[in-house]
Amino acid sequence: MQLPIVDPKFIETSDAKTRGVFHSFSKGICPTCRILVDGVRLIRDGKVYLRKQCPRDGQTEALISGDADWFLKSLTYITNGSRPHVFSTKTSEGCPADCGLCPDHEQHSCLPIIEITNHCNLECPICIVQNKNNYMMSREAFVGIIDGLVAKEGGLDTVNLSGGEPTIHPEFLEFCELAKRPEIARVSVSTNGLKIATDIDFCKALADQHVYVNLQLDAMRNPALRVLRGGGDHQAVKERALENLEKFKVPTTIISTVAKGVNDDQIGDCIKLLFERDFILSLLFQPAAYTGYGGAHFGPHDPLNVITIPDVVRGAEEQTNGQLKKSDFLPLPCSHPGCFGLTYLLKTDEGYIPFPRFIELEHYLKIISNRGTIRPDENFENSIKATIDQLWTSAGQIPDSARILGTLKKALRLMYPADRVLELEQRLRIGEGLVKTIFIHAFMDEHTFEVDRIKKCCTHYAMPDGRLMPGCAYNMFYRHKDPRFAGDMGQAVIWGRKE
Amino acid sequence: MKRCLVFGGSGALGRVVCRALADEGSRVAFTYHTGEAGARELAPHLKDGLALPLDVSSVRDIERTVDEVACAFGAIDAFVQCAGVAVTMECGGTKSHHRIPEVDEGGWDRIMDVNAKSTFFAVRRVLEPMKRAGGGNIVFIGSVDGVKPAPSPVHYAASKGALAGMTQAMAKELGEDRIRVNMVAPGLMDGGLSRALPDNLRAEYLKHCGLKRVARVPEIAAVVAWLALHNTYVTGRTLLVDGAL
Amino acid sequence: MILKDKRVLVTGASRGLGAAMARVFTSEGARVAFTYTRDEEGARETEKTGARAFMCSVLDVPATDAMVRELESSWGAIDILVNNAGLSQNLPVALMEEEDWDRVMDVNVKGTFLTTRAVLPGMVRRKAGTILNIGSLAGVRMLEAPVHYCASKAAIKGLTEALAKEVARHGIRVVCLAPGLLEDGVGRNLPEHRLKDYLKHCALGRVGTLEEVAAFAAFLVSDANSYMTGETVVMDGGV
Numbered sequence: 001m002q003l004p005i006v007d008p009k010f011i012e013t014s015d016a017k018t019r020g021v022f023h024s025f026s027k028g029i030c031p032t033c034r035i036l037v038d039g040v041r042l043i044r045d046g047k048v049y050l051r052k053q054c055p056r057d058g059q060t061e062a063l064i065s066g067d068a069d070w071f072l073k074s075l076t077y078i079t080n081g082s083r084p085h086v087f088s089t090k091t092s093e094g095c096p097a098d099c100g101l102c103p104d105h106e107q108h109s110c111l112p113i114i115e116i117t118n119h120c121n122l123e124c125p126i127c128i129v130q131n132k133n134n135y136m137m138s139r140e141a142f143v144g145i146i147d148g149l150v151a152k153e154g155g156l157d158t159v160n161l162s163g164g165e166p167t168i169h170p171e172f173l174e175f176c177e178l179a180k181r182p183e184i185a186r187v188s189v190s191t192n193g194l195k196i197a198t199d200i201d202f203c204k205a206l207a208d209q210h211v212y213v214n215l216q217l218d219a220m221r222n223p224a225l226r227v228l229r230g231g232g233d234h235q236a237v238k239e240r241a242l243e244n245l246e247k248f249k250v251p252t253t254i255i256s257t258v259a260k261g262v263n264d265d266q267i268g269d270c271i272k273l274l275f276e277r278d279f280i281l282s283l284l285f286q287p288a289a290y291t292g293y294g295g296a297h298f299g300p301h302d303p304l305n306v307i308t309i310p311d312v313v314r315g316a317e318e319q320t321n322g323q324l325k326k327s328d329f330l331p332l333p334c335s336h337p338g339c340f341g342l343t344y345l346l347k348t349d350e351g352y353i354p355f356p357r358f359i360e361l362e363h364y365l366k367i368i369s370n371r372g373t374i375r376p377d378e379n380f381e382n383s384i385k386a387t388i389d390q391l392w393t394s395a396g397q398i399p400d401s402a403r404i405l406g407t408l409k410k411a412l413r414l415m416y417p418a419d420r421v422l423e424l425e426q427r428l429r430i431g432e433g434l435v436k437t438i439f440i441h442a443f444m445d446e447h448t449f450e451v452d453r454i455k456k457c458c459t460h461y462a463m464p465d466g467r468l469m470p471g472c473a474y475n476m477f478y479r480h481k482d483p484r485f486a487g488d489m490g491q492a493v494i495w496g497r498k499e
Numbered sequence: 500m501k502r503c504l505v506f507g508g509s510g511a512l513g514r515v516v517c518r519a520l521a522d523e524g525s526r527v528a529f530t531y532h533t534g535e536a537g538a539r540e541l542a543p544h545l546k547d548g549l550a551l552p553l554d555v556s557s558v559r560d561i562e563r564t565v566d567e568v569a570c571a572f573g574a575i576d577a578f579v580q581c582a583g584v585a586v587t588m589e590c591g592g593t594k595s596h597h598r599i600p601e602v603d604e605g606g607w608d609r610i611m612d613v614n615a616k617s618t619f620f621a622v623r624r625v626l627e628p629m630k631r632a633g634g635g636n637i638v639f640i641g642s643v644d645g646v647k648p649a650p651s652p653v654h655y656a657a658s659k660g661a662l663a664g665m666t667q668a669m670a671k672e673l674g675e676d677r678i679r680v681n682m683v684a685p686g687l688m689d690g691g692l693s694r695a696l697p698d699n700l701r702a703e704y705l706k707h708c709g710l711k712r713v714a715r716v717p718e719i720a721a722v723v724a725w726l727a728l729h730n731t732y733v734t735g736r737t738l739l740v741d742g743a744l
Numbered sequence: 745m746i747l748k749d750k751r752v753l754v755t756g757a758s759r760g761l762g763a764a765m766a767r768v769f770t771s772e773g774a775r776v777a778f779t780y781t782r783d784e785e786g787a788r789e790t791e792k793t794g795a796r797a798f799m800c801s802v803l804d805v806p807a808t809d810a811m812v813r814e815l816e817s818s819w820g821a822i823d824i825l826v827n828n829a830g831l832s833q834n835l836p837v838a839l840m841e842e843e844d845w846d847r848v849m850d851v852n853v854k855g856t857f858l859t860t861r862a863v864l865p866g867m868v869r870r871k872a873g874t875i876l877n878i879g880s881l882a883g884v885r886m887l888e889a890p891v892h893y894c895a896s897k898a899a900i901k902g903l904t905e906a907l908a909k910e911v912a913r914h915g916i917r918v919v920c921l922a923p924g925l926l927e928d929g930v931g932r933n934l935p936e937h938r939l940k941d942y943l944k945h946c947a948l949g950r951v952g953t954l955e956e957v958a959a960f961a962a963f964l965v966s967d968a969n970s971y972m973t974g975e976t977v978v979m980d981g982g983v
Contacts, residue, residue, distance in 0.1 A: 378937040385836060392838035409839040416834040421932045670982045674947025679982070686971070709912025714971040721968035729963065731956045734947055734982035743908040743918075743974035 020044030030054035031446040062303040062447035067310030074337035100467040110458035127294030133490035141464035188212035193241035207248035224263040232496020259288035268319025282437040291445035328354035336456040341440040444472040501525040502572040507582025509534030519724035555617035569628035577727035614658035634677025641684040670735030679734035686741030687713040709743025748773035756829025758786030764954035802855030827856040832893040832930035852896035879922040908974030917973035924980025947982025
């Protein structure tokens with residue numbers, strides 16, 4: 001029996017496309033009064049929006065993903081988190097009021113951040129923290145944090161020193177030394193590069209101490225830089241900083257905060273920089289989060305039209321003439337898929353090839369699994385073996401397989417020579433010479449905050465009292481009441497400010 | 500100064516092993532059963548040594564003997580098991596090679612008791628004094644029989660094979676106590692049990708032996724002594740000393 | 745002094761086990777000569793133990809012959825040959841090219857054969873001599889190790905047995921020493937998890953030291969060990 005054809009007017013309303021399709025429930029905060037409110041995620045026009053209803057201030061909407069396809073696919077990358085060994089607080093009021101981590105938290109600290117000062121020598125309009133210029137961490141507190149991290153995590157890939165501007169802490173170099181532990185593979189510092197550019201001995205000291213530098217570098221040219229970072233000839237400073245870092249071969253990550261309408265057309269330039277300079281190991285794009293002393297007031301800002309992870313990916317594809325493709329980028333499976341995107345690139349004799357092009361997804365995910373950095377352990381070995389076998393037997397079905405095999409063989413010869421012992425450190429360094437990464441890390445602000453994302457956060461601020469605070473929660477709910485920063489604002493010495 | 504216990508020290512091989520151990524400055528305690536004459540001849544050559552009568556078919560006697568030595572020496576660094584029986588002794592010295600139908604239950608038990616069971620219980624008792632010494636070496640004397648396919652009485656080969664199995668399993672278990680267990684499997688020697696070998700088998704051996712001669716007892720004893728006194732990393736192995744058989 | 749007055753040639757002794765053997769053999773009373781190819785610094789170190797250095801690849805037949813002639817002339821004879829020169833490459837089969845296979849098989853197996861062939865005539869003439877080939881546990885047991893390396897070490901075992909049979913009638917002994925993982929051997933870059941797994945299955949729970957392997961090697965080539973030939977002795981701490 002044939003079913004009657006239903007008249008479209010009964011199943012599709014005329015405003016369907018503009019209303020959007022319900023995807024899921026969420027919980028966020030009202031951007032005005034900041035209380036926890038219910039929300040829904042909607043797919044509309046190929047993008048994903050978070051619509052929230054505040055009993056006091058009414059309905060608001062924010063763009064949370066610029067590509068519904070990416071968003072939907074990324075949800076399939078949810079894996080079991082690697083749970084923390086130790087919790088510092090109890091769950092009582094519920095997320096995000098019990099941070100410390102509380103037992104409801106689902107991911108250990110992949111990347112602990114230690115803010116050693118809230119002094120800064122810039123006043124970036126896009127700054128997401130609150131620099132009151134009245135706190136320098138004591139040596140005891142710092143050592144206590146390091147001890148605590150080692151006790152909680154066992155082994156750490158990286159410990160990050162941040163702030164404010166960490167390089168203006170009077171004991172900065174000592175702190176780098178104190179953070180050197182056999183359990184900690186790398187010590188990194190997030191900096192605006194001013195001291196590196198102007199103090200060559202300091203730059204050399206960083207090199208001698210094997211510190212990894214995360215250099216703030218949003219764009220190559222002043223106009224965009226000034227909008228994001230304030231007055232001053234930033235371009236010159238950044239160029240000088242890069243020069244000095246290259247001179248001493250300091251392993252460097254470039255961090256570019258990407259804001260819609262400001263520097264989203266310079267994504268390709270940053271990638272070009274990554275490919276061209278050996279000392280630059282990776283590139284981190286941070287879609288702008290409009291929170292903190294700077295960001296909360298930054299303009300232009302239209303919450304419905306901001307940069308999200310897939311927008312950076314699209315920018316990478318469009319601005320490298322297709323050298324990179326959307327399919328080369330994947331969400332990081334260990335934290336919430338809405339927070340990170342990345343790709344690894346293998347350096348061959350004829351250019352960079354993204355890992356996902358020659359490693360099967362399952363193995364790729366295994367390698368980066370809960371860490372986001374590659375470690376030569378059993379998982380890695382099995383996955384590389386499987387990859388080599390597959391490339392070898394693929395008989396040309398995977399493009400460039402011979403080239404990739406050649407590079408892998410070279411990597412093996414360098415990293416596992418039969419006639420010389422290598423320390424893990426040396427091996428990591430060799431690996432760094434052969435592999436580069438592009439990360440995209442999306443922070444949340446009052447518009448885009450979602451409770452399910454914060455639960456899987458792996459970027460934690462480490463407190464002297466032993467608590468670990470998931471980054472975005474700390475930025476929005478705890479920083480302003482951190483007793484260490486209580487009191488009046490200090491006097492700031494701002495570079496580039498026109499008096 | 501190493502403290503060594505040798506079972507069957509009065510035998511043709513045992514005697515030379517004891518001398519070799521003593522020559523390197525060890526204190527040697529050995530057991531003897533029927534070889535009293537050999538024991539009496541050997542004893543004076545061992546400085547501060549001990550000679551103890553022991554029938555290894557009695558587990559209780561074995562344990563008593565080990566305890567006595569452990570008490571006298573304080574601890575034991577090396578245990579060498581040279582006491583063994585070949586089948587032809589069963590038949591009162593006639594040079595015949597026992598084939599399967601000729602082995603009765605008593606014959607089986609006697610061979611297994613003397614060669615395999617006694618070894619196990621001796622080691623079991625030696626463990627404590629050896630651990631007290633901080634570790635040590637245990638050496639069994641086996642035979643190419645039970646290791647390489649050669650015409651041999653089945654129960655004899657079985658008992659020697661049992662030793663090989665024990666060597667491996669004991670090595671695995673005792674490794675964490677720094678006790679190493681190995682076996683030396685000699686080919687034919689010019690003394691000892693091989694004297695009773697039928698002529699045709701002896702000729703067969705020489706035909707296939709690269710060095711075209713039987714071993715001189717000191718050559719075997721040298722390997723045993725090295726393993727007992729100097730070995731620090733070989734364990735779980737059977738060393739064949741057979742002139743390229 | 746178990747090697748008193750023995751004249752010993754060791755191949756590949758600028759470092760590692762070879763250098764340890766040169767040192768230990770000398771302390772046991774032997775006169776030692778050794779070969780090396782590239783490691784000048786290592787060779788100088790080994791020379792300090794009293795050994796004489798020859799820069800000579802085991803694959804270089806004329807140079808090897810000249811060295812043997814020189815030693816037989818100045819020493820009178822070579823009593824003991826230790827074929828120790830060998831190498832490995834950490835490669836899976838998929839990345840193993842013909843040239844990689846050849847390199848490992850050539851140095852490890854052909855090199856042993858060529859050096860032995862150069863030294864044997866002297867030993868046969870005098871109806872005396874001992875040859876020690878350095879093999880590996882990897883050539884005896886199934887282990888996760890590079891295919892060409894394992895093949896080469898298994899070949900050494902076979903070579904030892906066949907050669908022992910053939911030269912026994914001249915009173916020449918041939919023995920193979922097959923160590924497991926050592927503190928400074930070809931397995932030195934094993935990833936941590938593999939090393940841990942190996943040690944888990946090793947009764948003594950540690951890798952071997954060069955010192956103890958060299959001490960055993962000294963015994964194996966000594967006159968006291970005169971009835972052992974054709975045997976491959978594994979020294980692995982009970983894997």
